[in-house]
Amino acid sequence: MTxxxxxxxxxxxxxLKQAELAQRLNKHIERLTGRPGTLQDRHIRNWLTGKTSWPQTRQRLALEAEFDVPAEALGFRRPMRHGSSEHPASSHAPSEDPVKRRRFTSAAVGFAASALLPVPAAASRRRIGMGDLDELETAFDQLVASDNLAGxxxxxxxxxxxxxxxxxERLAVGTMSxxxxxRLYLLAAAFTGTALWAAVDDHAPDRARGHLERALHMARLSKNPEIELRLWGHAALLAAQRPGGLREALDAAQIARRSAACRRDPLFGSFASARLAGVQAQAGDHNGSLxxxxxARRAFQKADPxxxxxxWIGFYDAAELDGLSAVVMSRxxxxxxAEAHLHRTLGGLxxxxxxxxxxxxxxxAxxxxxxxxxxxxxxTALSALPDQASDSLTGRTGLLLNRFDKGLTSMAPGAQCTSEWTARYVTNKGQQS
Structure with a gap:
C-alpha cells in the first residue's frame, strides 16, 4: 500500500522504479560524502509505505538533490518526539561532525541547483506553444476516464x-505567451485537483488537505473560474468528512455557488447548487437543501447540452442530478x-x-x-459488490456498504438474505487485505 x-x-x-531510484541516490551520496551509498529497493519501499517516515540525513539530502525539492515536499515528516535521534531544529545527530555536516549540506545545495528543474537563461529556453500542451490535455482526459471507471x-x-x-516543469523551463x-497553470491545478478528488473519494482527508492548498494556488494563477469552482466543491466534500467541519463545508459550497462560472453557464450553476444542497441536508437545513x-433542476433545464x-464536468448529466437529488432526500x-431518484439514476448512467x-x-440498498x-x-447491495478484489470496498462506496452491513445485521440478524450478504461481504473484504 502506498x-x-x-x-x-x-x-x-x-x-523511476524503486531499484533505479536507490541506485541514483547511492551515486548522490557517494558524490557528496566520498563513500558509496548502501540504499536498496527495500529502503525505497519502506519510504513509499510510510514504514520509514524520516530517512537518515545523507539519504534526505540525496533525495533533495535528486528531485530538487525539500524532503517535506516529498512526503516525509520530521519526528516530533523529544529525545529522538533527529530533532526538528537540527536534522543531524548530536554526534555528527559539524564541519562535515556543513560540507555535506553545501554540496547538496549546489548539486540541487542543477538537478531536475534547471532554469536556463531566457535566450536558451525553449518556446512553448499551445500545441505542446496536447499531451497533457490528453493525459487529463484519460485520468478523468480512469476516475469514472475505478474511482x-x-x-x-x-x-x-x-x-x-x-x-x-514546463512553466519553469520554457518561455511562453x-x-x-x-493554460499550464490551469492544467497544474486540474491535475492536482484530480489528486485531491481521488483522496476525497478514497476518504483520505489528510492527503487531500495538502493537495487542496496547492491546487487552489495554481487555480488562482490560472485565472480560470471553472477550475476554482471544481476545487471549492471538492473542499466542501473534504470539510464535510471531518467531524465538526460542516460550517466550513457550507462556506466552501457557497463560494463555489457564487463562482463566475455559474453566472456564465447554467450547467455549472446547477452542479454547484446540487452539491450545496447535499451539504445543507447533511447540516440539517432541510428547507434550504430542498x-x-x-x-439546480431549473438551472439544468436552461443549460445548453x-x-x-x-x-471533468462531463459526468454531470440528468442521471447525476437525480443521484445528487437522492443524496439530499436520503439525508x-x-x-x-431517494429510491425513486436512484432508480432513474441507475437507468440513465x-x-x-x-x-x-x-x-x-x-x-x-x-x-x-x-x-x-x-x-x-x-x-441490491449484493449487486454492488465486485466479483473480485478491487477498490470498491474502500473510500465513500466502502463506507456506504459498511453502513449497510451494520444496518442489515441489526434489522434482520437471522434472515437468510443476511447470511448470504455477510458471506459475500466478508469474502470481498478479505480480498482487500
Whole structure:
C-alpha cells in the first residue's frame, strides 16, 4: 500500500522504479560524502509505505538533490518526539561532525541547483506553444476516464500528481505567451485537483488537505473560474468528512455557488447548487437543501447540452442530478423519494461510469433498507459488490456498504438474505487485505 503519494508521484514523473531510484541516490551520496551509498529497493519501499517516515540525513539530502525539492515536499515528516535521534531544529545527530555536516549540506545545495528543474537563461529556453500542451490535455482526459471507471485510488492520485509536476516543469523551463502560461497553470491545478478528488473519494482527508492548498494556488494563477469552482466543491466534500467541519463545508459550497462560472453557464450553476444542497441536508437545513436542489433542476433545464466544457464536468448529466437529488432526500429522511431518484439514476448512467454505478447502487440498498425491505435491499447491495478484489470496498462506496452491513445485521440478524450478504461481504473484504 502506498502511503507516501508525494514521493510516488515524483518517481512516476521521473519514470523511476524503486531499484533505479536507490541506485541514483547511492551515486548522490557517494558524490557528496566520498563513500558509496548502501540504499536498496527495500529502503525505497519502506519510504513509499510510510514504514520509514524520516530517512537518515545523507539519504534526505540525496533525495533533495535528486528531485530538487525539500524532503517535506516529498512526503516525509520530521519526528516530533523529544529525545529522538533527529530533532526538528537540527536534522543531524548530536554526534555528527559539524564541519562535515556543513560540507555535506553545501554540496547538496549546489548539486540541487542543477538537478531536475534547471532554469536556463531566457535566450536558451525553449518556446512553448499551445500545441505542446496536447499531451497533457490528453493525459487529463484519460485520468478523468480512469476516475469514472475505478474511482479515487492511490494510483490515480499518484499519476495525477506526476502530471501536475510535468506541467510545472514546463512553466519553469520554457518561455511562453500569457495564454499558454495560464493554460499550464490551469492544467497544474486540474491535475492536482484530480489528486485531491481521488483522496476525497478514497476518504483520505489528510492527503487531500495538502493537495487542496496547492491546487487552489495554481487555480488562482490560472485565472480560470471553472477550475476554482471544481476545487471549492471538492473542499466542501473534504470539510464535510471531518467531524465538526460542516460550517466550513457550507462556506466552501457557497463560494463555489457564487463562482463566475455559474453566472456564465447554467450547467455549472446547477452542479454547484446540487452539491450545496447535499451539504445543507447533511447540516440539517432541510428547507434550504430542498430550495437548492430545485434551483439546480431549473438551472439544468436552461443549460445548453452541446456547449464546450472541460472534461471533468462531463459526468454531470440528468442521471447525476437525480443521484445528487437522492443524496439530499436520503439525508433529510425521505427515503422513498431517494429510491425513486436512484432508480432513474441507475437507468440513465452511461456505461463508463462504473464507480458512480457502484456508489449509487449502494445508496439504493440503504434507501430500501430504511424502508424496511431487507430482502430487496440485500439483493441490491449484493449487486454492488465486485466479483473480485478491487477498490470498491474502500473510500465513500466502502463506507456506504459498511453502513449497510451494520444496518442489515441489526434489522434482520437471522434472515437468510443476511447470511448470504455477510458471506459475500466478508469474502470481498478479505480480498482487500
Amino acid at each position: 502511503e507516501n503519494v508525494l514521493l510516488a508521484s515524483h518517481m512516476e514523473a521521473a519514470g 479515487g485510488t492511490v494510483k490515480l492520485e499518484t499519476r495525477a500528481l506526476a502530471f501536475a509536476h510535468h506541467a510545472q 500569457e495564454r499558454v502560461k495560464d 430550495r437548492s436542489i430545485e434551483i 452541446g456547449a464546450q466544457r472541460p472534461a 433529510i429522511g425521505r427515503h422513498a423519494e 452511461r456505461p463508463g461510469y462504473v464507480r458512480n454505478r457502484r456508489y449509487y447502487t449502494a445508496s439504493l 440503504l434507501a430500501q433498507l430504511h424502508q424496511g425491505e431487507p430482502e430487496q435491499a440485500c439483493a
